[in-house]
Amino acid sequence: MTNASELIDDLQWRGLIAVSTDLEALREALDAGPVTYYCGFDPTAPSLHIGSLVQILTLRRLQQAGHRPLALVGGATGLIGDPKPNAERTLNSAETVAQWVGRVRAQIEPYLSFEGDNAAVMVNNLDWTAPMSAIDLLRDIGKHFRVNKMIAKEAVSARLNSDAGISYTEFSYQILQGMDFLELYRRHGCVLQTGGSDQWGNLTAGLDLIHRVEGRTAHAFATPLVTKADGTKFGKTESGTVWLDAEMTSPYAFYQFWVNADDRDVAAYLKVFSFRTREEIEDLEKAAAKRPAAREAQRALADELTALVHGQQQRDAVVAASQALFGRGALADLDPATLLSALAELPRARAVRAADGSWPTVVELLAQTGLSPSRSAARRAVSEGGAYLNNVRVTTEDAHPADADLLGGRWLVLRRGKRNLAAVDTAEPGTED
């Protein structure tokens, strides 16, 4: 077991502790032996996204230090909805939530070990919430919650002051999460809860409840909100949220997300997400400062996380694809296998010959593949010198691909700007492979 000071120091150095209860008390508890701790994930979508990765990896870090994780998937809280600052959530059906519980659970499992003395346990708060009657909830739990305190919580007060207001349903959310901590304390001796800083109000609801009911002081710490230097929301790209599910965000897109991290953010991301040692991370920071254009730090981060989330094999495939697509060599020189796997990662469009045997113009293809939102934009891209066919700049607006351009006799690679790529398949419909 890693000693407590080392563990806490490492978490602090990584910037993973944004707010916490008494850290000295937590150190003592961690030193006294393996601590059982938990973090909850609500099934609000069929997959978690990279924002949740901070929580998952924090669970993993603590387990690697010898402590015992409980990963809670909120079958009950997912039916209620955690108050968002701006708007009331739409309720999902019980079937949907149940299905998402299964998916989210399967998504978390690979990061934890279910063997050994500190084996992880998956729990679902529906198990203790569903059987409870309204009377039990109001008498046994509700009596310990002061409304004055509940409305003071940031999530609730923001909503009370907003036009959206807040439903009793969402107002009650903190009671359920507080109850979870109490229940896990009773069932598993859980004395530490982690979560995102936006959850702090909910974490403290549990601490208070345990204190009132059990007379015991438990611990909690919250990870910071991961931010981006340009002020936009972390975990989003032009094409939407970066999900952990390979079907929803391809491993290639996932890898590209990290490769494209801003220089100003990459050091912080390494600390939060990477399992590299402090020395290794500091070396990467130095390399980034010295030669930013090489972007070694981004590559290291993308490599590690793609392997962690999608596996070594996928990592190798997307790295090879990225090198092929962004490399210096001519695409025509690539071996067919590498070419095909690289193309598999890209958005795809199909092209057919016109009656006279010619292929559609590059402008047409840019619009069709979605690389440019309209034909006007595609035309502009060409006139600005930002359109490429097989990584060669297209210089005239009426340029057509020629048969000689077809890679492997069939494919075209289109690019707009530095990093937006798409594949065009020219095979006759029905004749492909």
Added chain:
RNA sequence: GGCAGGUUGCCCGAGUGGCCAAAGGGAGCGGACUGUAAAUCCGCCGGCUCAGCCUACGUUGGUUCGAACCCAACACCUGCCA
């Protein structure tokens, strides 16, 4: 309920009868550039069958050769008074 002001492109915001697809700023996009990052500079930034046409300045209708701009009604927002 009364009075006053407002509603412009992704956002902020100028424009009060033709020179307005609409100033300026932000965001975004492209290029240069040191590998897909940043900074900086330059260019672009409604659509199309692109020297032209179409759509667009809250909604609907009207005045006019011509309207984002004038008039009327409606909707929503803001301020002051009750």
